[in-house]
Amino acid sequence: MTNPTAAMLVIGDEILSGRTRDANMHHLAGQLTEAGITLAEVRIVPDERDVIIAAVQALAAGYENVFSSGGIGPTHDDITADCMAAAFGQSIDVRDDARAILQAHYDKAGTEMNEARLRMARIPAQATLIDNPVSSAPGFTIENVHVMAGVPSVFTAMVASVLPTLTGGAPLLSKTLTVHRGEGDIAGPFGALAEAYPALSMGSYPFQRDGKYGANLVVRGHDAGMLDEAMSKLEEVFA
Amino acid sequence: MTNPTAAMLVIGDEILSGRTRDANMHHLAGQLTEAGITLAEVRIVPDERDVIIAAVQALAAGYENVFSSGGIGPTHDDITADCMAAAFGQSIDVRDDARAILQAHYDKAGTEMNEARLRMARIPAQATLIDNPVSSAPGFTIENVHVMAGVPSVFTAMVASVLPTLTGGAPLLSKTLTVHRGEGDIAGPFGALAEAYPALSMGSYPFQRDGKYGANLVVRGHDAGMLDEAMSKLEEVFA
Numbered sequence: 001m002t003n004p005t006a007a008m009l010v011i012g013d014e015i016l017s018g019r020t021r022d023a024n025m026h027h028l029a030g031q032l033t034e035a036g037i038t039l040a041e042v043r044i045v046p047d048e049r050d051v052i053i054a055a056v057q058a059l060a061a062g063y064e065n066v067f068s069s070g071g072i073g074p075t076h077d078d079i080t081a082d083c084m085a086a087a088f089g090q091s092i093d094v095r096d097d098a099r100a101i102l103q104a105h106y107d108k109a110g111t112e113m114n115e116a117r118l119r120m121a122r123i124p125a126q127a128t129l130i131d132n133p134v135s136s137a138p139g140f141t142i143e144n145v146h147v148m149a150g151v152p153s154v155f156t157a158m159v160a161s162v163l164p165t166l167t168g169g170a171p172l173l174s175k176t177l178t179v180h181r182g183e184g185d186i187a188g189p190f191g192a193l194a195e196a197y198p199a200l201s202m203g204s205y206p207f208q209r210d211g212k213y214g215a216n217l218v219v220r221g222h223d224a225g226m227l228d229e230a231m232s233k234l235e236e237v238f239a
Numbered sequence: 240m241t242n243p244t245a246a247m248l249v250i251g252d253e254i255l256s257g258r259t260r261d262a263n264m265h266h267l268a269g270q271l272t273e274a275g276i277t278l279a280e281v282r283i284v285p286d287e288r289d290v291i292i293a294a295v296q297a298l299a300a301g302y303e304n305v306f307s308s309g310g311i312g313p314t315h316d317d318i319t320a321d322c323m324a325a326a327f328g329q330s331i332d333v334r335d336d337a338r339a340i341l342q343a344h345y346d347k348a349g350t351e352m353n354e355a356r357l358r359m360a361r362i363p364a365q366a367t368l369i370d371n372p373v374s375s376a377p378g379f380t381i382e383n384v385h386v387m388a389g390v391p392s393v394f395t396a397m398v399a400s401v402l403p404t405l406t407g408g409a410p411l412l413s414k415t416l417t418v419h420r421g422e423g424d425i426a427g428p429f430g431a432l433a434e435a436y437p438a439l440s441m442g443s444y445p446f447q448r449d450g451k452y453g454a455n456l457v458v459r460g461h462d463a464g465m466l467d468e469a470m471s472k473l474e475e476v477f478a
Contacts (some may be wrong), residue, residue, distance in 0.1 A: 012418055014444055024473065025283075029257030039255045041290075044264075044281035047442065051280075051389045074422050075443040075454075076430035082306065090413030116426030135447070151445055172256065183313050187355030191315035203252055204314040205259065205288065208374070214270075218258065 003038045003169030003222075007059040010044040011070035011081050012150060013082055021126055024032065024069045024155045031159055036169035037065065044119045047071060052083040067159070069148030074116040083123035084142050085229065088214070095123040098138055105136035131161040170222040175231045179238045182206075182213040190217060197230050215221060242408030242461075246298040249283040250291055250309035250319055251389060263308045263394045270398055273464045275408035276304065286310060298386050299326070304405060306398070309389030311378065313355040323381050324363035327461040334362040337377055343376035370400040409461040414470045418477045421445075428476045429456060432441040436469050438462065 008028055010024045014020040025042055040063055045051045058101075062151045085092035086096050098121035120137040123129065130139035130146065136191045139148040141162070148158040179186055183206045194202040200221040207214055214233030217234060219225050247267055253259040264281055270470045271278045279302060291310075298305045309318030324331035330410060338358035345352050361378040362368065369378035369385065375395045378387040380401070387397040418425055422445045433441040439460040446453055460466050 007477065008298060013440065013442055013459075016268055016281070017459065018265060018270075018278075019411065019413065019415075020270050020444065021265045025254075025262045026257060029255055031257075035259050039257075042255070042281075042283035045278060056338075068303075073428040073443065073445055076426065076433050077442045111423070114423060114427070116430075119426070126385065136450075145385070151447065153447060156434075157318040174256065176256065180332070182350070184356035187313040187315065187358070188353070189357075192331060194315050203254055203316045204312065206312055208390065208392060213374075218253065220256065 003036050004065065004167060005039040005040045005063045006032055006038065006065040006067060007043070007063040007068060009048060009052075009055055009059055009068040010150075011041065011068060012044060012124075012144050013077075015044055016046055023152045024150065027152070027156055028067055028159060031163060033172050035163055035166070036167075036171045037166065038172070047079060048080055049083055049086075052080065052103075053087045054065055056084060056087045056145060060143060065145060066145040068145060068147050069155050070073070071145060072120070072121045072137070078119070079148060081122050081124065081140075083148055084140075084145065088124065088143050090124040090126055090142065091122045092122055094118055095125075098123045098129060101129075101136055101138055108215045119183045122228055132157050133157050133161075136206075150236055171225055172220055172222065174218055174220040176186055176219075177214045177231065177234050177238065178214060179217060180212065180214040183215050185219070186215055188239070189235055190234075191223075191231065193234060193237065197221075197226065200212075200226060200232075240277050242411070243303045243406060244277050244279045245271055245304040245306060246280040247278065248291075248294055248298055248305060248307040248384075249281065249389075250286060250307060250433055251283060252286045252316075254283055255285055256419070262281055263389065263445070265360070266391070266395055267306055267308075267398060270364055271404060272411050274402055275410045276405065277408075284325075286316055286318060288318055288322055288325075291319065292326045295323060295326045295384060299382060303383060305341070305384040306401075307384060307386050308394050311359070311360045311376070311386060311415045312387055314411065316357070320361050320363065320379075321387060323366075323379075323384065323386055327363065327382055329363040329365055329381065331361055331363045333357055333360045334364075337362045337368060340368075340375055363393040369397050372396050372400075411461065412463055413457055413459040414466055416456045416459075416470065416473050416477065417453060418456060419453040420477075421455050425454055425456070429473075432469065432472060432476065436460075436465065439465060439469055443467075 127140035
């Protein structure tokens with residue numbers, strides 16, 4: 001049983017410069033794991049046209065789903081929609097369906113539509129809109145790429161709009177045992193257990209707390225029964 | 240004036256599964272920005288040999304420096320050192336210099352060296368060791384790739400060991416103006432200013448707080464005088 005794969009493309013100068021700490025990746029990773037879709041790669045790239053186009057083409061060819069975040073607002077540095085159209089050879093212009101959604105939103109808020117706001121209705125010709133219940137300006141799905149906003153509250157809402165439309169697999173289950181010993185003592189028996197359960201994935205994530213060494217031993221897999229069995233043995237070994 | 244470029248490769252199933260939130264990227268991004276090295280791409284990949292090798296080869300060919308985090312401990316899932324050796328066609332084995340560092344550390348701590356701990360002395364033949372003042376097990380530099388631990392305290396210490404050995408450029412300076420208006424109102428005048436200063440990079444990062452829209456307008460560049468001038472005009476426009 002193989003779960004569908006996904007990649008994420010984060011478009012963000014502000015993350016690469018260290019100004020902002022990304023929050024969307026962690027959210028998406030958790031949602032995909034629950035949905036049984038394997039997040040297999042994340043790339044963070046700057047707001048540069050050629051770089052964005054090359055990255056989205058590579059990821060779209062390599063994985064079943066791609067999720068992008070960032071660069072779909074009204075300002076001059078929001079170039080994602082045009083890059084996506086170029087990446088897939090589609091034309092892009094203000095689309096009536098997107099414009100109607102924005103117009104209704106601004107009418108309700110008593111805000112005037114202007115040239116900048118209208119930019120958010122620029123959608124590639126064959127893309128499908130993604131609902132944005134937070135601030136109305138839609139995302140879109142083009143081929144297998146889901147193009148979403150970078151603002152965390154909007155990103156989260158768009159993920160919730162898209163995920164039910166995708167075919168997932170069995171959720172990836174995981175259990176963790178925290179062991180207060182150095183990894184050098186853990187490695188031998190933990191490695192032996194990992195060899196005994198090739199269908200499970202086992203990882204050791206060390207930490208240092210109050211000057212003492214420890215590690216979180218994480219066992220992951222799709223079979224709940226097998227996971228429980230392996231965890232029992234793990235607890236026995238490190239009791 | 241062009242600053243040297245860098246990429247980061249995060250090796251981490253635990254981040255892709257959503258279990259852990261990466262902290263190292265944000266730290267490295269800030270450090271590189273201060274050092275005048277442009278972080279141009281980040282990739283996060285799973286603990287899989289072929290994927291790690293392909294990613295490090297691509298990044299090492301595309302950027303002047305590559306920083307990796309994760310996968311250099313003593314447990315069975317720590318495969319980074321072997322992948323790096325394979326990526327650059329070098330042999331790998333326990334090296335005397337690395338073993339001596341570990342032996343001294345364990346002697347002092349009264350801990351026994353064992354097979355698992357000895358794995359941390361496996362270093363590619365032509366690599367240079369990176370000092371680890373926190374827990375002694377060294378990282379290493381192979382060609383233009385700096386291979387470091389994933390534990391944040393160790394990663395941070397290794398970055399501090401490596402950075403002074405690299406040639407940086409002019410630090411990337413940035414100033415931020417927070418404007419409490421919607422981006423739709425900001426976009427026009429902000430875009431015009433960005434056009435007037437092609438040597439500066441200007442980005443708008445919107446937020447929604449207490450139901451109100453706003454944006455952080457960030458201006459970046461290497462010339463402090465030009466940055467101040469542009470910020471004055473920006474403040475005038477949005478006063």
